[in-house]
Amino acid sequence: MAKGLSRTNRRRTRVRRSIRAVANGRPRLSVFRSSKHIYVQVIDDTAGHTVAAASSMEKDLRGSLKTGADTAAAKEVGRLVAERAKAAGVTKVVFDRGGYIYHGRVKALADAAREGGLEF
Structure with missing residues (x-):
């Protein structure tokens, strides 16, 4: 890991590295959580484009x-x-929590995506 990265960026990098190791070609469900909104994308890393977003x-x-x-x-x-x-x-898909703790909003989003028919 690069010297000078914040704790959040180091955690995010560590999570994404482990996700790529187990993805087996599946798209990545990536979550970004701000203080006012929540964003999610399904990203196909092999093709390098976003499949779906909300x-x-x-x-x-x-x-x-x-x-x-x-x-x-x-x-x-x-x-x-x-x-x-x-x-x-x-x-x-594989779930990329982006360095956030799997709790609260991130967990609610994951549970709703599973109920909607996504498998991870």
Whole structure:
């Protein structure tokens, strides 16, 4: 690991390295969590492009959510990305928590994506 990386970046790098080792060609479900919103992408690393994406900033979700920074928003985003990924033909992914602890919003998003039909 490079000298000068923050703890968060070191953790993110460590998580992504272990994910690439076990991916076996499956796309990566990557999560980014900010203080106000949550974003998720299904990324095909072999082709280098995004297959499906969703966030709490989308217009159809903004009207129905109280805020983009709670577990209810994470559940809706997880459900939405699972729906879009299945429409694109992706059912099996590897979960990239991006260095965040698997708790709260990240866990709610993962559970909703599993309920939506994604396998990881």
